[in-house]
Amino acid sequence: MYIRTEPLRVETLTVEISGLPTALQGTKLVQMSDFHYGPHQLPTKLLERAIAICNEAEPDLVLLTGDFVTYAPDPIHEPVKYFQQLQSRAGIYAVLGNHDMYYPESKPEVMAALTEIGIKVLWNEVAYPLGSQLALVGMPDFWSREFNPAPVMDRIATDIPRIVLSHQPDSAQVLREWRVDLQLSGHIHGGQICLPKIGPLLLWVNLLLKNVFKSIYSVFPWLIKHWEWAEGFHQVGSNYLYVNRGLGTYWPGRLFCPPDVTVITLVQRH
Numbered sequence: 001m002y003i004r005t006e007p008l009r010v011e012t013l014t015v016e017i018s019g020l021p022t023a024l025q026g027t028k029l030v031q032m033s034d035f036h037y038g039p040h041q042l043p044t045k046l047l048e049r050a051i052a053i054c055n056e057a058e059p060d061l062v063l064l065t066g067d068f069v070t071y072a073p074d075p076i077h078e079p080v081k082y083f084q085q086l087q088s089r090a091g092i093y094a095v096l097g098n099h100d101m102y103y104p105e106s107k108p109e110v111m112a113a114l115t116e117i118g119i120k121v122l123w124n125e126v127a128y129p130l131g132s133q134l135a136l137v138g139m140p141d142f143w144s145r146e147f148n149p150a151p152v153m154d155r156i157a158t159d160i161p162r163i164v165l166s167h168q169p170d171s172a173q174v175l176r177e178w179r180v181d182l183q184l185s186g187h188i189h190g191g192q193i194c195l196p197k198i199g200p201l202l203l204w205v206n207l208l209l210k211n212v213f214k215s216i217y218s219v220f221p222w223l224i225k226h227w228e229w230a231e232g233f234h235q236v237g238s239n240y241l242y243v244n245r246g247l248g249t250y251w252p253g254r255l256f257c258p259p260d261v262t263v264i265t266l267v268q269r270h
């Protein structure tokens, strides 16, 4: 079934990082998210356009925040052919989303396909692709039983700034326990259907449900709790969160919510 999408929009963002080394001033990251690869959910042309934009930005790092597929894992073998064209000075890093773990065989198949072409998938892991003075952490999906920030976050010296890849924005609530200079997430697709001046339609449905059924989250723990984080830049306690609207689209489609490639420049916070 045809799913309505919209022309890609490039978002640009400058993020201040406390303690960013002078050598990393102006570091450029490109984030892409929620591919949901499939002919109906992500037209090939849109993916090609996203990759061209990414390469034009000449990024230091490319960061992919999950949901490469939707249900079965085997469509992953198609987008990796396009991902091979990605150019990034210090590598390409990824985390998996809830859809990349839909079936028991999903995680190993998606992970292997990405790893085979040189994309590093972080799973409760820290890496230092830009040197020892900036950490990059990748978490398993928030709904995975393996989502376990303590061992990895506690291993990073507190004076070292860190970027955390975590598919679901709701995980920011848990990650508040640790220093997170920039969390990059996706998952919500910006709500997909957004009305001018009103925002994502589902935000209002969610507010209504929360008011009518007070215990809704104990009955449906998988419901999104923070619709106010459906897209964009947010402060969460003393941490910062950026939520990408994703590239792929579910039924019934997108309205005033274009697919997103985000170019982020890091600068020192004074």
Ligand SMILES: [Fe+2]
Pocket (backbone or CB within 6 Å): 034, 036, 067, 097, 099, 187, 188, 189, 246
């Ligand atoms: Fe998604």
